[in-house]
Amino acid sequence: MRLAKLFPAKTVPAKMLLAKTLTSTTFRLALIAIGTFGVITAAIFAYVYLSTTSYVRSRSDRAILTEVASLKGAYERGGREGLVALVDAHLADKSFADHVYLLADPHQRVLAGNLRQWPQASTSSSGWIEFRGARTAPASGGQPLLRAVVQTFPNGDRLLAGLDIGDLDNFTGSIKLAVVSGAALIFALAAMASVLVTRRTVGRIEQINATSRAIMASGLDQRIPLRGSHDEWDRVAENLNQMLDRIQTLMGEVKQVSDNVAHDLRTPLTRMRGRLEKAYLGARAADSDQALIGDTIADLDAVLRIFASIVRIAQIETLARKAGFHTVNLVEIAGEVVELYDAAAEQDNTTLALRGAREVMVTGDRDLIFDAIANLVDNALKHGRAGGKVVVACEIIDGQPAVSVADDGPGIPPCEREHVFKRFYRLEQSRYTPGNGLGLSLVAAVARLHGAHIEMCDNAPGLKVKLAFAPPAS
Amino acid sequence: MTGGHRRILVVEDDPETAGQLTEQLASSGYLVDLATTGSEALSRAASRDYGVVTIDRMLPDIDGIAVMRQLRDDGISVPFLIISALGEVDDRVRGLRAGGDDYLVKPFSFVELLARLEALLRRSETVAKETILRVGDLAIDLISRSASRRGKELMLLPKEFQLLEYLVRNEGRVVSRAMLLQHVWDLHFDPSTNIIDVYVGRVRRKVDDQQAYPLIHTVRGVGYRLRAPG
Numbered sequence: 001m002r003l004a005k006l007f008p009a010k011t012v013p014a015k016m017l018l019a020k021t022l023t024s025t026t027f028r029l030a031l032i033a034i035g036t037f038g039v040i041t042a043a044i045f046a047y048v049y050l051s052t053t054s055y056v057r058s059r060s061d062r063a064i065l066t067e068v069a070s071l072k073g074a075y076e077r078g079g080r081e082g083l084v085a086l087v088d089a090h091l092a093d094k095s096f097a098d099h100v101y102l103l104a105d106p107h108q109r110v111l112a113g114n115l116r117q118w119p120q121a122s123t124s125s126s127g128w129i130e131f132r133g134a135r136t137a138p139a140s141g142g143q144p145l146l147r148a149v150v151q152t153f154p155n156g157d158r159l160l161a162g163l164d165i166g167d168l169d170n171f172t173g174s175i176k177l178a179v180v181s182g183a184a185l186i187f188a189l190a191a192m193a194s195v196l197v198t199r200r201t202v203g204r205i206e207q208i209n210a211t212s213r214a215i216m217a218s219g220l221d222q223r224i225p226l227r228g229s230h231d232e233w234d235r236v237a238e239n240l241n242q243m244l245d246r247i248q249t250l251m252g253e254v255k256q257v258s259d260n261v262a263h264d265l266r267t268p269l270t271r272m273r274g275r276l277e278k279a280y281l282g283a284r285a286a287d288s289d290q291a292l293i294g295d296t297i298a299d300l301d302a303v304l305r306i307f308a309s310i311v312r313i314a315q316i317e318t319l320a321r322k323a324g325f326h327t328v329n330l331v332e333i334a335g336e337v338v339e340l341y342d343a344a345a346e347q348d349n350t351t352l353a354l355r356g357a358r359e360v361m362v363t364g365d366r367d368l369i370f371d372a373i374a375n376l377v378d379n380a381l382k383h384g385r386a387g388g389k390v391v392v393a394c395e396i397i398d399g400q401p402a403v404s405v406a407d408d409g410p411g412i413p414p415c416e417r418e419h420v421f422k423r424f425y426r427l428e429q430s431r432y433t434p435g436n437g438l439g440l441s442l443v444a445a446v447a448r449l450h451g452a453h454i455e456m457c458d459n460a461p462g463l464k465v466k467l468a469f470a471p472p473a474s
Numbered sequence: 475m476t477g478g479h480r481r482i483l484v485v486e487d488d489p490e491t492a493g494q495l496t497e498q499l500a501s502s503g504y505l506v507d508l509a510t511t512g513s514e515a516l517s518r519a520a521s522r523d524y525g526v527v528t529i530d531r532m533l534p535d536i537d538g539i540a541v542m543r544q545l546r547d548d549g550i551s552v553p554f555l556i557i558s559a560l561g562e563v564d565d566r567v568r569g570l571r572a573g574g575d576d577y578l579v580k581p582f583s584f585v586e587l588l589a590r591l592e593a594l595l596r597r598s599e600t601v602a603k604e605t606i607l608r609v610g611d612l613a614i615d616l617i618s619r620s621a622s623r624r625g626k627e628l629m630l631l632p633k634e635f636q637l638l639e640y641l642v643r644n645e646g647r648v649v650s651r652a653m654l655l656q657h658v659w660d661l662h663f664d665p666s667t668n669i670i671d672v673y674v675g676r677v678r679r680k681v682d683d684q685q686a687y688p689l690i691h692t693v694r695g696v697g698y699r700l701r702a703p704g
Contacts, residue, residue, distance in 0.1 A: 297583075297695065304581060339633050340659065343676035344669055367661060378669070 020206060021199045030194030038187055045179040053172040060147065060163050067099065068149050068161045075153055083159070084112040091137055098164040100135055100146050106156035114138075115160070123150050135164065145169040204233040208240065220248040257310070264306060268299045309438040316368065316445040327472050328369065330360040330403050331394045337373045338392055341381065349387040352377070356393040360401045362469040364450045372446040375439040376405040376465050384409035384462065399471055406464035417456045443467075481505040481522070482591065485515040485529040485538065486557070495528070498584050504591075512536025519545050524552050526594045528587075531558040542575075553594040557582070585696040589648040596644070607642050610702030612681070612689055614642055623685055633658060634677045641690065641700035650697035674698055 021027055074086040080103075087103060090096040091114055102113035110117070114137045121131035127150050132143040148162020207224060214222045223244065224237040279292050331354075338354045345352035362369070373392070380390040384407030391406045412420060421444035447454050447467055455466040482504050486492040489510075496506045507522070509515040512533040519527055527545075531538040542554050556577040576590050605616045614621040619635050621628045630638065637658045641649060651670040655661045674690065682688040687703050 294695065308579075336633070336659065339631060340669060340673060344672040346676065347672055370659075370661060374669075 017199065017203060017206065021195065021202045024198055024202045026201050027194065027198040030190075030198055034187065034190045034194060037190065038183070041183055041186060045183055049172075049175055049179050052175055053168075056168050056171060057147075057165075060165055060168060064147065064149055064162050068151060068159075071101075071159060071161055072151065075159075080111070080153075080155065080157060083157075087112040097138055100133075100148060100160070100162050100164060102160040104158050104160075106158075111157070113160070118158075118160070119146075127151065129160070129162070201233075204237075208237065215244070220244060220251065261306070261310070265303055268303055272296050272299050306438070309442065313438065313442050313445045316442070316449050322449065324365050325363050326366070327361050327363055328366050330362050330369070330401055330469075331356070331358060333366060333370050334373055334392050334394050334403055337370060337377055340374070341377045345381055345390065348381060350381055350384060351389045352381070352392070353389070354392050354394075356395040360394040360396055360403070361472045362401045362450070363472045364469070368446045368449065372443045372467065373403060373405065375443050376467075379439055379465075380405050380407035380409075380463075383407065388462075397468070400468045401471065402466055402468040404464055404466040406459045406462060408459060408462035411458060411461060411463040412456065414458075420456075421454070481507065481524050483507045483509060483515065483518055483522075483524045483527040483552075485509045485512070485527065485533065485541070487511065487530060487532075487534050494584075495587075499591075502588060510534075512538070512541045515541050516544055519550060519552065520548060526553050526555055526591055528555040528557055528591075531556060555587075555590055555594060583696065585648060585693070586650045586652065589650050589653060589696065592647040593644060593649075593653070596647070607639075609642055609645050609700060610689060611686070612642070612702075614639055621681075623681070628680050630677070630680060634680065637674070637677055638681065638700075641698065644700070646699065646701050648693045648696055648699050654697065 071083060071086060075083040078085065083103060087101045090099060091101065100113070100115055102115040102118065103111040104118055105111055108118055114135045115133060116136060119129065119131040119133055121129055123129045128147070129150055130145065130147045133146055134143055135146075144164050144166030145168075146162055147165045148160045151159045151161070153159065211222050211224045223241045226234050226237050226241075228234070275292055275296060279289060335354055338352055342352055377390065377392060384390055388408045392403065393406070394401075394403045396402070421440050443465075444454060446452075451470050453468045455468065457464050457466070480503065482499060484492060484495050484499070484506055486495060486508070487510050492508055492510065496508055499506045507518055507524075509518050512535045515527070515529065515533075516536075529538045529541060533541070536544075538556060542556075545552070554575040556575065557580060558577060559580040576594055578587060578590060607614050607616065611624045612621065613623075614635070616639070619632070621630055621635060621638055637654060640654065640657050654670055654674070678688075678690045682690060689700050689702060691699050691701060693699050
């Protein structure tokens, strides 16, 4: 118990929990999932970003190329003067407000346009240029991003015509910001969620582990705490707790059995020992020796029978006999039992009768079912009223095949009913009637093997024990 | 019955049990050979004609069941009496029993062993084809499933008839309670009550009451024997 306090099931130190969370398999799996998910998200976002910007850019590029074509036309028609006139006209026109122009002669002198000087940025092979600069007319604040095409004319003049794409720049900038921050947010949320989920999982597993350690250290009376959330963890905990209950019951039974075996075997063994010792010390006498040997063999046989019964129950409980299951008729088996015990009932002046349906099929082992019914009938005859009545009935109740054995004797007080199936359990009132207290535990073992349910009820007067089977597999 | 059929091969590895068995069987008029290992059992059983082979499940070299299977495969049809120290006789042994053999669970009483041996030895004799079996003034008709003494019919329930038939078929030989349970009720366990005695008691009343002499006799500590006087 003291060790159990060292491993309290509920509180696991936070630091340890975090360390376990980070090294747990669940967390690693979550990381892999986040990684995969992240790459896919990034790819989708990159595609959205690129396709949006290239669409917007291609629209402005088309406008620039149209403008360059009309300027080129002006040059071809009116030479440098015609071109200058058109540029000036466009500069004066409000619908060309976001256009930039610059016409320079071979000596870099500005002939027309709204830029102060030729930009430093280099020109791409196809003539495109992108740079930041201020327009003089209409005057623009700051240094917006400008995109233009450079055209060199046969006389050495160079024309730069383009658009202020500051808006486009801002637009792609905000898309970029949205994409990057969205991705970052998704990553952060996924990471947080996986830490939380993993932490919860690890926390529950750690609770189970802590309880297991406490059980190993102190004993079987610890249970895994439930959260009442009815989730899969609660179900695992419930099942483990039920398993622990069963183990505890079995351990209790084993202890009870070994105590009872010790008691029940010590009695005949002491008797035999005393008898043999007396004979050993006394003089040989053929007659009394013969009787003594006979009695000792009979006592030994009783001891061996107790052993055989214990072994038999243990073997039934290993469930190994399920392989030999067949569809059998309960009525037929019960009939054979009644016939076998009829003579014994007659001797006690008890009426033994078979009632109920003609055919009640179950899936099971004939020998074991026979044994179970025989034990119930045996008990009913032994503990029932002399001159009374024992009724064996086979019937189908709510689709469940059942066999019941009822007597009209003193019965069993309700508080003792669940104990009578324990090995060697005997009611105070029947301490001195023959039997070794193993019969009903054999019935219980057979019932468990067959998935049958045992019910004990008041037969007013007397006891009725019912074995309800599962419907036979078709 | 030929002389060879009084010869029994005991396969047992525990020296004390083997000693007790050979001694007691010899004093009951059997010729006994002993084999202490599975391979010895194989060579002995192959070289000589035995009435019965008693064989322990747990042998130092080969499992008793494997020895039996080997001998069966070699065409040796001697009946086997399996002696098992395993608590419950498992299905393998039960299956073999259906093939004409028998089994005993350790510890057993020697009289029980003798009764089983007698039954097995008799099985290897020629089987009577008669449909009416007679012992003294008792006659049982295997076709109409009826029994009578001095021509007066006995009122027997089906299981009671089966029990009487088994006793008649083993006339003069001891039949144990476990053998009755096995052959009449097809039960392979000991119900550990006196239920068989009570049952036989009732059959005995029906068969022997108000007759010139009793046929069913109790053999103390073992079981029953059906025998006509003289």
